[in-house]
Amino acid sequence: MERWRSSETHWLKAVKSVRGYFQHGGTEAGRKKGNAREQTNSSRGFHALPCACVPLGLILCTFVLAALVLSPVGGVAQELKPVRLPKPQMDIGRPLMQVLKDRSSARAFSPEKLPEQVLSNLLWAAFGVNRPDSGKRTAPSAVNWQETDIYVATADGLYVYDAREQQLNPVLRDDVRAQTGTQPFVKDAPVDLVYVSDLAKTGAASADRDMYVAADVGFIAENVYLFCASEGLAVVVRGSIDRPALAKAMRLRPDQRITLSQTVGYPKK
Numbered sequence: 201m202e203r204w205r206s207s208e209t210h211w212l213k214a215v216k217s218v219r220g221y222f223q224h225g226g227t228e229a230g231r232k233k234g235n236a237r238e239q240t241n242s243s244r245g246f247h248a249l250p251c252a253c254v255p256l257g258l259i260l261c262t263f264v265l266a267a268l269v270l271s272p273v274g275g276v277a278q279e280l281k282p283v284r285l286p287k288p289q290m291d292i293g294r295p296l297m298q299v300l301k302d303r304s305s306a307r308a309f310s311p312e313k314l315p316e317q318v319l320s321n322l323l324w325a326a327f328g329v330n331r332p333d334s335g336k337r338t339a340p341s342a343v344n345w346q347e348t349d350i351y352v353a354t355a356d357g358l359y360v361y362d363a364r365e366q367q368l369n370p371v372l373r374d375d376v377r378a379q380t381g382t383q384p385f386v387k388d389a390p391v392d393l394v395y396v397s398d399l400a401k402t403g404a405a406s407a408d409r410d411m412y413v414a415a416d417v418g419f420i421a422e423n424v425y426l427f428c429a430s431e432g433l434a435v436v437v438r439g440s441i442d443r444p445a446l447a448k449a450m451r452l453r454p455d456q457r458i459t460l461s462q463t464v465g466y467p468k469k
């Protein structure tokens with residue numbers, strides 16, 4: 201019994217030493233601080249234990265840290281699998297003039313999930329590839345930059361739409377819906393789309409570039425509005441977003457800009 205407690209103490213000591221190292225900017229002084237704190241704990245009653253346990257603890261720590269640092273997209277996407285979406289249906293939809301008559305914003309959503317077929321149709325309508333020969337899309341984009349990525353926030357996690365493969369690629373296991381906007385309904389709806397403009401795919405910074413990037417998202421958002429009006433779905437495009445907080449939650453690069461978000465779901469009954 202005493203042996204188990206002993207090895208646990210040494211393992212904790214090793215963890216605290218490494219944690220001190222990172223908490224204090226990765227310096228040797230930081231490691232010493234971690235050790236110093238552990239010394240204090242020892243004097244409060246933790247006992248010194250067999251040296252053989254220290255290397256074991258360090259190896260364990262190294263594995264845990266390596267897994268956190270090396271795994272893709274911030275270290276959390278490992279369990280989320282790509283979702284291959286069903287082929288989008290080209291033979292659905294109401295007449296355009298009736299759809300335009302019904303287009304509107306809604307702010308009350310049922311929590312009911314969208315079937316994969318509906319999600320596939322929605323994303324294809326939004327910004328799918330409609331001319332496979334050229335790779336061009338259902339919405340125009342300035343200079344054909346195609347710089348808008350559609351992130352899909354669901355209860356299961358965060359994905360990014362891959363239009364060429366018609367699939368969802370995993371980004372994070374976290375449910376970030378609540379952070380996609382400042383309004384309470386955003387966490388209730390099954391899907392919050394986040395339009396992220398990848399500035400690495402555009403020309404040099406300029407007022408024109410900013411205008412083009414915003415306009416490109418506008419076309420996609422309108423496609424989504426029209427699809428939703430056709431299919432009886434509730435939808436609202438949103439600019440009221442705490443962008444720095446959301447960018448952090450989504451682990452975006454500095455050259456990825458959150459432009460707008462758009463909530464989609466079934467209307468609340």
Ligand SMILES: Cc1cc2nc3c(=O)[nH]c(=O)nc-3n(C[C@H](O)[C@H](O)[C@H](O)COP(=O)(O)O)c2cc1C
Binds near residue numbers: 305307439
């Ligand atoms: C760029 C943009 C940003 C918007 N931001 C928000 C928002 O943050 N929250 C919201 O509830 N609606 C937002 N809306 C929706 C507008 O409020 C809505 O389109 C407007 O009231 C007209 O209503 P309608 O869409 O039903 O015609 C936004 C619309 C646009 C075009």
